[in-house]
Amino acid sequence: DTAVSQTPKYLVTQMGNDKSIKCEQNLGHDTMYWYKQDSKKFLKIMFSYNNKELIINETVPNRFSPKSPDKAHLNLHINSLELGDSAVYFCASSHLAGVGNEQFFGPGTRLTVL
Amino acid sequence: KQEVTQIPAALSVPEGENLVLNCSFTDSAIYNLQWFRQDPGKGLTSLLLIQSSQREQTSGRLNASLDKSSGRSTLYIAASQPGDSATYLCAVNSGSARQLTFGSGTQLTVLP
Secondary structure (H helix, E strand, O other): OOOEEEEOOEEEEOOOOOEEEEEEEOOOOOEEEEEEEOOOOOEEEEEEEEOOEEEEEOOOOOOEEEEEEEOOEEEEEEOOOOHHHOEEEEEEEEOOOOOOOOOEEOOOEEEEEO | OOOEEEEOOEEEEEOOOOEEEEEEEOOOOOOEEEEEEEOOOOOEEEEEEEEOOOOEEEEOOEEEEEEOOOOEEEEEEOOOOHHHOEEEEEEEEEOOOOEEEEOOOEEEEEEO
């Protein structure tokens, strides 16, 4: 059973398009995250949702809009894609107040903007 | 703002050697620290999680230590194998959202 899954795994698109990445976790966690790994392999937090509510929004362009329809899902919609958006996007989940608060990561979505 | 630094950026060792990877962080108000492994083009595999109240954690040939007051953690790999070749990432859990702040990683190559 996949704990944290993301679709698609690869996404190639033209500049200016709008695209979405989906994330689902079956761990019963109450908190989900989006991280971005840039071309230099540096990972940085983008958003965090706890019980469907936004609890952190780092300095991310408002072209990025996360949506959490329920606790098990956190989708990322990106409008007007730019070349600099090319990166690997990782979804993660955890139990915010649980013992350990270990974060589990999805396999990543490699986005290439042409 | 939490900042995490990993040294060295890259390390190449012959098979069988014991090695130490270093991680330092600027804000000691952390919940825990996680060590991850990332293979090229792959996702993150969690190796060890150390709670802020703990000093070390062990899993097989891996041992991670934490000195919260000095803002340091080390990952010790015993008897390294070529299969250990990967990028090792240190991540500190802090802040109101308990988000992870990552270091830039140590790229390890174990030569047969």
